[in-house]
Amino acid sequence: MSIKKVFVFLFTNICLFAIPSQAQTRKLRISILTCAPGPELYSTFGHTAIRIIDSTQGSDIVYNYGVIGEVLNYDDPVFYIRFMRGKLKYMLDAYSYSDFLNEYQMEQRSVWEQELNLTEIEKQTILDRLTQNLIGANKFYKYDFWLDNCSTRPRDILLKTFPNIKITKPIIAKGTTPRMLIHNYLDKAGQSWSKLGIDLLLGSLMDKPIDDYGAMFLPDYFKLGLDNANIGNQKLVKSTSTVLNLPSPIEPSNNYAPLIFTIILAMAFVVVYYFFRKNIAVNNILDSLFLFLTGLLGVLLFVMWTCTDHTVCKENYNLLWAMPFNIIVAFSLIKNRKWHKAYFVVCFLLNIVLIGGWFWLPQQFNIALLPIILLITYRDAYRIISLQKRK
Known part of the structure; x- marks a missing residue:
């Protein structure tokens, strides 16, 4: 073999060995950060992010899928308008771990960290996926409270990268449903009025039982799932640590306030109806007002079901008592119509079905609605009897 060939052979092998050895020196540490709930509604359910430390580059970066992509902040009115329409875009952002931690320290929210037990190749695969998701339009996604959020995105990255992940416990x-899970958070946060509003807007899809993977749409359950997961024959979580241990900023409050309010409201209407029972004009005004308000709510629920991208607002059984057609009846009540009796009979029967099937219908209703529904049923019966007497 000539000297030239020996040189080429040695040079080629040096290059081949040099490339992998350089790649092998790269050390990554990947962990999942779980943040405690905060006092505001948008933070009630906690938060999830991914932390990647690259010791070769000296970087410590948090990949956060919970960044608003189209409006300035949660106080921007556009935020709630887009959220109601189901058009709100969130995005993946990457920034320093220290900045991320400072934010939660200021908000007085605890943070836990779970280091994942992965090989260097597996860690690189996750980093490559996150890097790809940061490019251009890839960083944006349409937020869905249940199906696509800051917790489901990291969950899905792990499940797609490692299909052999199994939850062992x-x-x-x-039989647990998404509504049951979110009720736990709303009750602990004292968000009773928000709970009422959410129960009004969210349809029966939120009352279908989910599995362990489905429960991971909430950060705490994602954390719990990781603690009980194996990848192959080894634990997925290598170690768990508390990064910030802070007293919760959430202050307890009266969770029965909406129920107390609706009981008082219904009783007040009954008292007024009693004292003006012989005054047809007052009865018509009160019933028209009640029909208009419930009809307006029914229109909102129908629009949220049919005209928005919110999957959780579909199949809403609250339309059994908050009927959109009530608006039409409200303006026609001043004069008796032939179809009024038939309409009130239908409404009365629907409300009887709703009250009788309160615990058996495929949707869980907020208990604060019961006094209002009983009042509506009473007025439907009154209208039916009144129209019968006038014949």
């Missing part, structure tokens, strides 16, 4: 009881 159940994290929720059999």
Whole structure:
């Protein structure tokens, strides 16, 4: 073999060995950050982010899918308008771990960290996916409270990268629904009025039982799922640590305030109806007002079901009592119509079905609605009897 060939052979092999050895020196550490709930509604359910430390480059970056992509902040009115329409875009952002931690320290929210037990190749695969998601339009996604959020995105990255991940111990009881889970957070946060509003807007899809993976749409359950997950024959989580241990900023409050309010409101209407029972004009005004308000709510629920991108607002059984057609009846009540009796009979029967099937219908209703529904049923019966007497 000539000297030239020996030189080429040695040079080629040096290059081949040099490339992998350089790649092998790269050390990554990947962990999941779980943040405690905050006092504001948008923070009630906590938060999830991914932390990647690259010791070769000296970087410590948090990949956060919970960044608003189209409006300035949560106080911007556009935020709630887009959220109601189901058009709100969130995005993936990457920034320093220290900045991320400072934010939660200022908000007085605890943070936990779970280091994942992965090989260097597996860690690089996750980093490549996140890097790809930061490019151009890839960083944006249409937020869905249940199906696509800051917690489901990291969950799906892990499941797509490692299909052999298995949860070895159940994290929720059999028959648990998304509504049950979110109720726990709203009750702990004292968000009773928000709970009422959410129960009005969210349809029966939120009352279908979910599995452990489905429960991971909430950060705490994602954290719990990781603690009980294996990848192959080893634990997915290598270690768990508390990064920030802070007293919760959430202050307890009266969770029965909406129920107390609706009871008082219904009783007040009954008292007024009683004292003006012989005054047809007052009865018509009160019933028209009640029909208009419930009809307006029904229109909102129908629009949220049919004209928005919110999957969780579909199949809403609250339309059994908050009927959109009530608006038409409200303006026609001043003069008796032939179809009024038939309409009130239908409404009365629907409300009877709703009250009788309160615990058996495929949707869970907020208890604060019961006094209002009973009042509506009473007025439907009154209208039916009144129209019968006038014949």
